[in-house]
Amino acid sequence: MTPRFDSLSIVTADMAASLAFYRRLGLDIPADADGAPHVEAALPGGLRLLWDTEEVIRSFDPAWSRPEGGDRTGLAFRCDSPSDVDAVHAGLVSAGYRSHLSPWDAVWGQRYAVVLDPDGCGVSLFAEAE
Template sequence: MTPRLDAIGLVVADMAASLAFYRRLGLDLPAAADSAPHVEATLPGGLRVLWDTEETIRSFDPEWTRPEGGDRVGLAFRCDGPGAMDALYDDLVAAGYRGHLEPWDAVWGQRYAVVLDPDGCGVSLFANAA
């Protein structure tokens, strides 16, 4: 069997804070999951996003430490258009999440921005240029 990408895992310090952020990006995550040590969401097309608390990871990898010095993996969310992307960025920043790169028209033909999730990971927002 050929391996296939099935899931993207995120290690989080605060499950409830992380899930609240990703709910604002449209992921369907039940409120009861906020106190769980492991959460999964299946996206259209079957790819899964997995969240584990730092404590969960340490339960089977006691020497695990939080990465330092920048993003290792980045998630990117496509928006319906430049206006929708700008509005989503503004909504996230107004909700208290940290903007990292304000919306701009990228040379590669997209409207682009980056906001930080509660663990400081950069999450890209983009839309095809008008």
């Protein structure tokens, strides 16, 4: 049997804050999930994005500690146009989320920006340059 890629997982210190951030990026997450210790959202193509609280992880891995020193995994959201990258970035920042990298025209041909989710993980926004 060959394993198949199924999901990505985010460990969060504050479930409601994390879900609010990802809802702003268009993910369909039920409002009543905010207090749950584990949440799943279906993604296009059959993948799933999972969230678990730090307490859930410690329940089966008592030695687990929050990673330090930078991102280990990054999520990226494709926008329809370069101006959408700017608008989504501005909307997240005006909602109180921290910008890590303001929108710029990357040498690889994309408009690109990075915003930090509530747990400090970098989330990229990008679109093909026009």
